[in-house]
Amino acid sequence: MNASESPPRRRRSRRTKSMVVAVVLAVTGSLVYATTSQGHPSGTEGTVPLGTVVPQPVKVSTDEGVAFDLEADDAIYASQGSASAKAAAEFLAGLLRKPTGYALPVRSLSAGDDPEGIVLSLGGKNAVTKKEGYQLDIDSGSVRIRADDRGGLFNGVATLRQLLPVKVERQQKMAGPWRVQGGRISDAPRYGYRGAMLDVGRHFMPVKNVKKYIDTIARYKVNNLHLHLTDDQGWRIAVKSWPKLTEIGGKTGVGGMLGGYFTQADYKDIVQYAAARGITVIPEIDGPNHAHAALASYAELNCDGKALEPYTGFAQSPDGNLCVDKDITYKFLDDVIGELADLTPGPYIAIGGDETQNRSKAEMDTYFGKVNKIVKKHGKKPYSWMESAGSMPKKGSLSGRFLAVVATRGCVDQAASSLCRRSAGVSQP
Known part of the structure; x- marks a missing residue:
């Protein structure tokens, strides 16, 4: 974080009460995701289920009752000194600014920083080490994309793009909320050439x-x-x-x-x-x-x-x-x-x-x-x-x-x- 920037604020909890009658756990190979009998992740009606991402991720786990809401004063953070992380962050910011109407500044992420908002980091605690792989973690305070290379960061951004409401693709300001289902996706491509x-x-x-x-x-x-x-x-x-x-x-x-x-x-x-x-x-x-x-x-x-x-x-x-x-x-x-x-x-x-x-x-x-x-x-x-x-x-x-x-x-x-x-x-x- 730059010295001139204020410390990250505390974000209110977005954990909601579950309205689920029954939860179905579907396991296919290494793919795991949770859905409700009504077709929505529990307690987060209106969000895109993590398991519907295309192409199908390697592993998905849903955190029931948790969602992240993108807010007007949020920022997008990219690993300090990384041109790849900055490029991915600038692309994501450019995608989000028109439909949300938010400023979404791109800021540097120094070692040890743990801000709220959207965070793109190269290396660190990424558990997916395969080329172009990424780990996406979503909780009530932040969305974090970790990868070991540029391709992985862009793949993580592509997944987040699908998890946001479809109106994020509009080229005009739209009404929120901009909510993302909580959970984790760990993914890597089978084929290097796609x-x-x-x-x-x-x-x-x-x-x-x-x-x-x-x-x-x-x-x-x-x-x-x-x-x-x-x-x-x-x-x-x-x-x-x-x-x-x-x-x-x-x-x-x-x-x-x-x-x-x-x-x-x-x-x-x-x-x-x-x-x-x-x-x-x-x-x-x-x-x-x-x-x-x-x-x-x-x-x-x-x-x-x-x-x-x-x-x-x-x-x-x-x-x-x-x-x-x-x-x-x-x-x-x-x-x-x-x-x-x-x-x-x-x-x-x-x-x-x-x-x-x-x-x-x-x-x-x-x-x-x-x-x-x-x-x-x-x-x-x-x-x-x-x-x-x-x-x-x-x-x-x-x-x-x-x-x-x-x-x-x-x-x-x-x-x-x-x-x-x-x-x-x-x-x-």
């Missing part, structure tokens, strides 16, 4: 729409966004060394609609916005197929030296195939990937490989052998679709992510479904 894909290649989406999608997947602890920037129907990222990619290839979309592209400043804004929510952006430059937009932009990239007409169909273009034997193909990819790598702090650049059944093994080996070297030259690791797996190096790359992407995207669209709870990257029996 991804969702957004295809802006076929239908362009402006930055505000991409940010809305990022907000949605952050709520469910998705930590990687595969951003499909290029396809037959459109090229969506400005490349300074090849400007016609957006001048020509960026104008179209499926059915001739929804064209457009991101400037490099737009892309950096998206990347930073995602990072502030615990999400890493993985940009994709598709190839060796699905390249019709590039082939329409530059004649020299075509095998016959003639530019294609733009393509606006929905399915894959039969003509959108890069010439894997032309040197200009790899000069082009070197320039594009180099500029994109400079804009991307995350470790991966996606390089396509989907729907390449018309390619021979020799063509696939040639293409991915050369593009892998380009990606690594620019300090990144290659990431590709499952058809490329036989031509990708065994170490230092990701391939075959299609099923993971589909499963997690289904989670976002069907948040309460059993598919989501099984597949969205949480530890479960």
